[in-house]
Amino acid sequence: MAMGIRKNDNVEVISGKEKGRRGRVLKVLPKTQRVMVENVNLAKKHTRPTQENPQGGIVKKELTLDASNVMLVCNKCDEPKRIAHKVISAGNKVRVCRECGEMFETK
Numbered sequence: 510m511a512m513g514i515r516k517n518d519n520v521e522v523i524s525g526k527e528k529g530r531r532g533r534v535l536k537v538l539p540k541t542q543r544v545m546v547e548n549v550n551l552a553k554k555h556t557r558p559t560q561e562n563p564q565g566g567i568v569k570k571e572l573t574l575d576a577s578n579v580m581l582v583c584n585k586c587d588e589p590k591r592i593a594h595k596v597i598s599a600g601n602k603v604r605v606c607r608e609c610g611e612m613f614e615t616k
């Protein structure tokens with residue numbers, strides 16, 4: 510798996526109609542190399558009134574997008590940056606910002 514993006518990462522959309530939007534990764538689909546990002550690539554679905562939602566209306570739901578369209582955001586640079594891997598101890602690699610070296614760790 511080459512994409513390097515994980516659940517709960519903070520990413521920015523770098524191409525397509527949602528370019529520039531940021532959000533948290535809700536889901537990663539390694540097989541298809543797709544990701545689902547909070548509040549990005551929303552599909553609006555009209556729903557009928559139900560008991561929980563008596564008004565009915567529009568429900569927003571995220572659609573997946575291609576992982577190559579998003580990039581991890583470095584907290585320090587405050588910009589989407591490429592990932593480098595750094596070995597911190599035997600068998601223990603972390604993802605760091607290629608530019609400033611800041612670790613991309615997701616809580």
Ligand SMILES: [Zn+2]
Binds near residue numbers: 587
């Ligand atoms: Zn950085």
